[in-house]
Structures are given as structure tokens and as C-alpha cells.
Amino acid sequence: MHMRIGILEGDYIGPEIMAEAVKVLKAVARKCNFDIELVELEASGKAWEKYGKHLPEQTLELAATCQALLKGPFGGPTEEINHPKWAGIERGAILPLRKHFNLYANLRESKAFKSLIHLSPLKQEVIEGVNVLIVRELTSGIYFGEQITREVDGEREWADVEAYRESEIRRIVITAFKCAQQRNKKLTLVAKSNILKSSLLWREVFNEIAKEYPDVSTDYQHVDNAAMQLVLNPKQFDVIVTNNMFGDILSDEAAVLPGSIGLLPSASLGESQFGMYEPIHGSAPNIAGQNMANPLSMILCIPLMLYYTFNLPDAAALVDDAVDAVLTAGYRTKDVFSKGDDPAKVLGTVQFGDMVVAQIEKG
Ligand code: IPM
Ligand code: MG
Numbered sequence: 001m002h003m004r005i006g007i008l009e010g011d012y013i014g015p016e017i018m019a020e021a022v023k024v025l026k027a028v029a030r031k032c033n034f035d036i037e038l039v040e041l042e043a044s045g046k047a048w049e050k051y052g053k054h055l056p057e058q059t060l061e062l063a064a065t066c067q068a069l070l071k072g073p074f075g076g077p078t079e080e081i082n083h084p085k086w087a088g089i090e091r092g093a094i095l096p097l098r099k100h101f102n103l104y105a106n107l108r109e110s111k112a113f114k115s116l117i118h119l120s121p122l123k124q125e126v127i128e129g130v131n132v133l134i135v136r137e138l139t140s141g142i143y144f145g146e147q148i149t150r151e152v153d154g155e156r157e158w159a160d161v162e163a164y165r166e167s168e169i170r171r172i173v174i175t176a177f178k179c180a181q182q183r184n185k186k187l188t189l190v191a192k193s194n195i196l197k198s199s200l201l202w203r204e205v206f207n208e209i210a211k212e213y214p215d216v217s218t219d220y221q222h223v224d225n226a227a228m229q230l231v232l233n234p235k236q237f238d239v240i241v242t243n244n245m246f247g248d249i250l251s252d253e254a255a256v257l258p259g260s261i262g263l264l265p266s267a268s269l270g271e272s273q274f275g276m277y278e279p280i281h282g283s284a285p286n287i288a289g290q291n292m293a294n295p296l297s298m299i300l301c302i303p304l305m306l307y308y309t310f311n312l313p314d315a316a317a318l319v320d321d322a323v324d325a326v327l328t329a330g331y332r333t334k335d336v337f338s339k340g341d342d343p344a345k346v347l348g349t350v351q352f353g354d355m356v357v358a359q360i361e362k363g
Helices: 013-032 044-051 057-063 089-100 114-119 166-182 197-210 223-232 244-256 301-308 313-328 349-362
Strands: 002-008 035-040 068-071 105-111 131-137 147-152 155-160 186-191 217-222 239-242 265-269 275-279
Touching: 002 013, 002 057, 013 035, 013 068, 013 301, 013 313, 013 349, 044 089, 057 089, 068 301, 105 166, 105 244, 114 313, 131 166, 131 244, 166 186, 166 197, 166 239, 186 197, 186 223, 186 244, 197 217, 217 223, 223 239, 223 244, 239 244, 265 301, 275 301, 301 313, 313 349
Parallel strands: 002 035, 002 068, 068 275, 131 239, 186 217, 186 239
Antiparallel strands: 105 131, 105 265, 147 155, 265 275
């Protein structure tokens, strides 16, 4: 099998964690006998320096020739937020990438790693066994809605519009039902239907589709309650489906349950097998260039890509198992090191990647 994969390495820790993910991908390719072709795609900070744009047209054209994209975090330091190199990168590059490829379904799974369970902000008995998948709508809603700036009674009034078409709700809800069928067959819709009109449409469409999936049990929570339930009793969830903004917020909350946002990858998918795979965290300028970043969020994009784009569940499992084995053996990057861990097993970004590669070669 031949795979053509686009690489958007991103900013600050982006290239460092991407290098480890690529190393892992090459190791699994050797082991499972597929060949990979990597296509460097220019975007974010470096593209701005060269072309004055965060996402040049030719990048999109080249990306369209790939079967999957691996994307590192885009963006700069908070203090430089108004510098043109970084300003507007979200609306100039991140959102358009999702929209251009119609990647409307963003899958973010938070699961407790047994060996890191003590890092969770929750009590051990609450976090143990947690595995929740948030299916976030990614190409519509308030992040893509009309923006209004006007003057009312002599003062500024700015507004963002939350609008959903039923077809946009239907396709993401169907994705979520399909995910639930592959997992523990429970799907929770999260919205705010006691207040928002758009949420009422989500409920109507959800209920219509639920009839086609009688094997999946369903429930509904308002978003404020869901935010509370995620820390009170996260085990009650299997799959959550929700709109763009609520999914953005709840997925950060869910990401930290296992102990660190640096552990979680995500998959952005559309109608075809094409997918974009990226960590859910930012570019961490404060630790860049020091061989310190945790490469796991990026490395764990590899099994997601092998599973969703290339239909290779065994190859995906090889990476997941290797990561589990390395963590269980006590190896860690500094960010997830804690009292009681063996200081001799604290590794840099590169050395942690090497351990995962060695484990894949053994496996
Ligand atoms: C995410 C990020 C992005 C989002 C930002 C950087 C635009 O927070 O992927 O969750 O809001 O979607
Ligand atoms: Mg976010």
C-alpha cells in the first residue's frame, strides 16, 4: 500500500513533535510493509514570512493531492498576538483548512492512560476507566457565522451569529451514531435548548436520526450541565455530539481529565476517507526548542490516521500498544513526570520518540 501524506509542521513545538510522529510512522510502515510519501506543505508562521499569508493557495492545491494531512499546532506567543506573523492565523489558516476540505466532524477522544492516572485532577475512582469521545461539528455554527459590528445608541455592539442548517446537523449526528455503534453504543447530545433556537433544531434532527439507530441508547444534556457532569462522573459518557463552540470548550475540559492536554490527538473527517490529524493543544512557545515537549499528542495522530483514512486497525493498534508499553515501563517526558516516577526515565522529546520506535520494532 502506498500512502501520500501531507505534513503541516506548524509553529514552535510543532516541528519537534511532528518529527517524532513521522519517525513513528516510518517505523510502523517498515513493520507493516506499506510505503509512505511525505509532502511538505507550507503554512502558518513560516508561510507568512515567505508569502505574507498563513495558508497560500498552492498549499491547499498540494494538500488536495494527499490522502491525509498531519498538522502540528499553528500560532505564536500570546504576547505577540497582534504581530502580523500571528494575528488572524485562526481565521486565516486553521478554519479555512477545515472548511476547504469539508472536514465537518472532529473526533476527540479522552481516555485515561492507566500508567498516568495519578496525574488526573480527578480522584482515581472517578477517572479510572474513562473513555469519552467528543464528536464536534467543525465547519459551521458561530465560528463560521455572520459577524456584525454596529453602533447602537451611540455605543459599539458586536455580534456573532450561531446558525445551523439541518443538513449540517444531520451529517455530524450520523457520524456520531456510527462512532457510538463501534464503541459502547451510548450517545449524548449536548446543546442549550432551553435558550437557543438553533439547539432546538439539533434536538429535532437528533431525535429523527436516533430512530435509525435503535441499537444506540441516547440522552440529552444542556451544555452547562454537561460541563459539570464531565468532572463529576465522566464514566457516564461514551460519545458526545455537539456544535462547534460547545465542542471546542468541552473537548479542552475533557482533554485534561487524563492529566494533560499534551496527550490528545484529534481526527477531522468529512464524507471521504481524507482526514486531517492534529493535536488539540497550541504551539507552546515557552518550551519550544528545548527538546522538552511531549510528542504524544502528535504521535497518537498516527494510529487515528491509520484507522480512519487507511483502514488499518492492526497497524493503528501497534502504535497505541507501543505507546502504552513505553508509558507503563515508566518512561515520560517532563510535563507528565510526577513524584514517585523514576527520574532516570525522564526523557526528552526525541528520546521518547526513540523509545516508541524501539517498541514498535519489537512488537
Ligand atoms: C481547537 C482550537 C481552535 C478552535 C482555534 C485555535 C481556532 O482551539 O482546535 O480546538 O477553536 O477550533
Ligand atoms: Mg480549542
